Amino acid sequence: MADSARLTPAPPAIHSELGLQMHRWMVLSRVLEDRLFALWKQGRIRGRLLTGRGQEAIPTAAALAVNPDDFMCIMHRDMAAHLIRGTTAETVMLHYFGKATGPSGGRDGDIHFAEWERRNFPMVSHLPDSFPIALGLALTSLLRRDRAVTVAFCGEGSTSVGTWHETLNFASVFRCPNVFVVENNQYAYSTPADRQYRGRLVDRALGYGIRGECLDGNDVMAMHEAMVRAIARAREGEGPTLIEAMTMRMDGHAGHDDAAYVPDELKALWRARDPIERLEVRLREDGAASALLESNWSAAREEVDAAVESAWGAPDPTAADLLTRGVFADPA
Numbered sequence: 471m472a473d474s475a476r477l478t479p480a481p482p483a484i485h486s487e488l489g490l491q492m493h494r495w496m497v498l499s500r501v502l503e504d505r506l507f508a509l510w511k512q513g514r515i516r517g518r519l520l521t522g523r524g525q526e527a528i529p530t531a532a533a534l535a536v537n538p539d540d541f542m543c544i545m546h547r548d549m550a551a552h553l554i555r556g557t558t559a560e561t562v563m564l565h566y567f568g569k570a571t572g573p574s575g576g577r578d579g580d581i582h583f584a585e586w587e588r589r590n591f592p593m594v595s596h597l598p599d600s601f602p603i604a605l606g607l608a609l610t611s612l613l614r615r616d617r618a619v620t621v622a623f624c625g626e627g628s629t630s631v632g633t634w635h636e637t638l639n640f641a642s643v644f645r646c647p648n649v650f651v652v653e654n655n656q657y658a659y660s661t662p663a664d665r666q667y668r669g670r671l672v673d674r675a676l677g678y679g680i681r682g683e684c685l686d687g688n689d690v691m692a693m694h695e696a697m698v699r700a701i702a703r704a705r706e707g708e709g710p711t712l713i714e715a716m717t718m719r720m721d722g723h724a725g726h727d728d729a730a731y732v733p734d735e736l737k738a739l740w741r742a743r744d745p746i747e748r749l750e751v752r753l754r755e756d757g758a759a760s761a762l763l764e765s766n767w768s769a770a771r772e773e774v775d776a777a778v779e780s781a782w783g784a785p786d787p788t789a790a791d792l793l794t795r796g797v798f799a800d801p802a
């Protein structure tokens with residue numbers, strides 16, 4: 471081997487660019503939710519706080535696999551999907567501070583938000599009522615032949631509700647361009663999965679005659695490949711896919727919950743599978759410089775600092791605005 475070849479570091483593997491993008495978004499989501507949690511403890515957040523820390527690989531992989539024209543029904547563990555689809559950290563802060571210029575105009579300071587102009591449907595609190603909405607969006611795309619795909623998320627607890635089953639059945643029968651992602655974080659609030667269902671969730675795909683895939687939801691690369699496959703099938707008219715992504719939420723259900731019901735060993739097992747740390751190991755093996763990864767962390771901290779500062783100073787809604795703005799149609 472020539473000396474120059476020996477001295478030149480191996481070029482990053484072909485997928486490193488995508489890997490670095492994934493890293494950037496997962497880190498931004500983590501830093502933003504770390505900050506939201508601190509603000510919530512200070513009483514500066516208007517509503518409750520639900521985070522997806524530890525689950526970032528799933529929304530990241532999904533949002534990087536869709537097109538801007540596709541639809542996403544984003545849930546309470548999916549901050550990275552908002553960010554990747556163009557909602558800024560500042561908009562998120564405006565929302566949580568209940569500001570007039572936030573997505574709900576100051577009416578909500580909780581997780582129920584999304585920017586519809588980005589084709590993101592806001593979380594519906596009644597679980598899993600985003601699923602029939604995702605079905606309606608996909609059916610519309612089918613009828614219009616616009617080739618858009620709709621990706622919807624839910625937790626494993628949500629799969630016990632009737633609308634979940636009706637959605638999968640209808641989507642299967644009409645081959646709707648849907649991808650249904652179950653983020654199986656093994657607890658629905660304090661209810662463990664073995665008190666929720668028997669068998670494997672992914673096997674339900676068989677019952678509905680659709681394709682199912684169960685995978686490690688903390689492996690962002692594997693998740694991305696699965697999403698790309700499922701989205702391509704949906705777009706080509708081959709029908710919906712059910713993806714069961716195994717993961718664990720590293721916080722309680724919401725800020726007030728310390729998740730004391732989750733055994734310490736289980737938490738430790740999944741902490742060791744942190745999706746960001748795993749990706750960092752992989753990127754380093756592929757030749758990514760540590761400084762590059764560190765710069766993603768520092769850029770995210772700067773972005774979040776600036777977002778908090780600017781959103782905190784934004785105007786609050788007036789009482790009159792809250793009562794009337796966006797409530798009645800313009801009498802045009």
Ligand SMILES: Cc1ncc(C[n+]2csc(CCOP(=O)(O)OP(=O)(O)O)c2C)c(N)n1
Nearest residue numbers: 547595596597625626627628655657658659
């Ligand atoms: C129909 C319905 N029942 C109960 C609730 C209250 N609730 C909100 S989140 C939640 C846990 C949901 O668990 P899962 O679907 O597994 O999602 P996770 O929060 O674990 O991501 C519950 C019970 C609700 N929002 N809707």
